[in-house]
Amino acid sequence: MHTLYNFVSGPLAWLAFIIFFGGSIYKIVSMMKLAKKKDTAVYEYWDGYYALRSILRWITPFATVNWRKNPVMTVVTFAFHICLVIAPIFLCAHVLLVKEAFDISWWYLPDGVTDIMALIVIFSCGYFLYRRKTKAEVKFLTSSSDYWLLLMVVAPFATGFWAYHQLFGYNLMFILHMLSGEIMLAAIPFTRLSHMLYAIFTRGYIGSEFGAVRHARDW
Amino acid sequence: MGEPLLKTETRDIGLDTGMAKLTPEKIEKVINEVLENETGAKLKVYVDTCVHCGLCSEGCHYYMSNDKNPIYSPAGKVKQTIWEILDKKGKVSPEFIRRAAEIAYTECNLCKRCAMYCPFGIDVAYLMLVVRRICHKLGVIPQYIQDTAHSHAATMNQMWVKEEEWIDTLFWQEEEAAEEIENLRIPLDKEGAEIMYSVIGPEPKFRAQLIYEVAVIMNAAGLDWTMPSMPGWDNSDMAMYTGDNELMGRLKKEHFEAAERLKVKKIVMGECGHAFRSVYDMGNRQLGWKMPPVRMVHALEFYYELFKAGKIKIPEKYSKGVTLHDPCNVIRGRGLHEMSRYTVNKICSNFIEMTPNREHNYCCCAGGGVINCGPPFRNKRVVSDRVKAEQLMAAKEKGAEVVIAPCHNCHGGLEDIIDHYKLDMELKFLCDIIYEVMEKPE
């Protein structure tokens, strides 16, 4: 158990971060290069002002027609994404870990808050699953990879929650928590989780086209 | 894999014979050529970014009109075509290609409404154009639209109009007009004129009165204008919609060059949406022009400028209740919605908005070349735009008797919708009304 712990919290963690950062940079740079070669229009029509206009619109809850049309999804997806990013970065235990290892630290959230955030992520994933299963238009688009993706995202939060509350078998859960977190991190650049990297480009590009060329709104 | 949801297809000679000539090897080769040479980061990123959330569904009138059948959702159409093609690396069957062609050519108007509903702004119209490009290269194209592309290739216009036929039509309209207004001219090939006026192929063929009306408007406004007698007069472009990008480039070159030869300051074009997309968005890009080399003014902008400058007088406004259709290609494509409203309010006293409107207006379901795929697909097209009929109905209940559709395709599409759903509404171009109510010189 102990060696496994050391392995998962040591080399594997390093590896996960390297794959995440390296992979992300690689993906973005290679796509930019490919675009330069094959989709020059993307560079030609990119317009910072309109790209930002579109991005800001779409990251504001209820600011677009479609966000307003789907209030439940809007609330859930915004809450989910905020918690997903904020909770792990500002979790007290994570901050302490980093301080111990590298002697750098930052502000952190009270445990009660991150606890609720973890629950929000877990329940949001439940909602996404429910949506996939019940809504015909989502079901039609769903393949097994979508379920794996969901599992990959929910796992670190569910196991983290479990371990934090010292429920039955929490030592094992703790290891699984680290492992699943590492898997998710490493998977971001190479699965559809990469929408996290690409979203600003796709949104920004259509925003540029709509704004600067078509003189129309895109929300 | 959703197989049972796939519908039986409509018979079409172009699709059927095209499919019969395919072999798996040819399909694989062509697909990989297109993917390799003509697509890049855009396609990859769109496919990787789509999280299969289905939020784009309600953006599409096909989906909304067919009882929310998921095969018609924007991402649903991508799933049935590009995803599968990429998954199988081009190893798909002739039947698959036929179905993909039917989806891309007849179940999507390339109207880009869904891009305003997808949180990532994924451009499904672009993806459907990639499918059309593949189908074009494989020769699996609905017969009717391919015929118009052939016409473009052979005559440089969409309707097999011969050169003398074109000139005759203009003379004939000039004569007609002269009965009403003495000295009215349709100046041909006038070098150095300020405006070159261009129209789509079907105008001289079926709707010559529109040229007449515009001639009267130009005359009343005292404008220095001309029309080319040589090829290049037709600004339409079905090649853009069949996936024949090379032909699209040829057509646009001819059109721009006609203007360059005549040394005009700008091209004003008639009330057509797809032609505007072709000169302003797609054809120019094919030729390497970021923006068109000549200033392109769509009719809606042209009328707006005329009224803004007070060049046309309206003694008495049109009094019937009117509603206004927003053609995707010049609204989502060029943002002319406020200009068209300005004009409508100048000439009509009773304007009733239909909802949703402006950028969110529903397409007429004729666009993207769908109406040009002809009779085999007419029924599907009309049934697939029930939401448009409901939109019109609601406007009618508020008192609209007339629908203004400032786009040729929209006109055709709405005509069928009005007929099928028994809406009993009149359909007009904007210039029909301007002509009717304007003050005409003697």
Ligand code: SF4
């Ligand atoms: S018809 Fe319009 S809304 Fe529907 S998929 Fe095509 S582009 Fe999108």
Ligand code: SF4
């Ligand atoms: S295209 Fe956009 S809205 Fe549609 S399923 Fe994909 S990510 Fe969702």
Ligand code: SF4
């Ligand atoms: S025909 Fe009209 S409504 Fe339909 S796509 Fe073209 S511009 Fe849009």
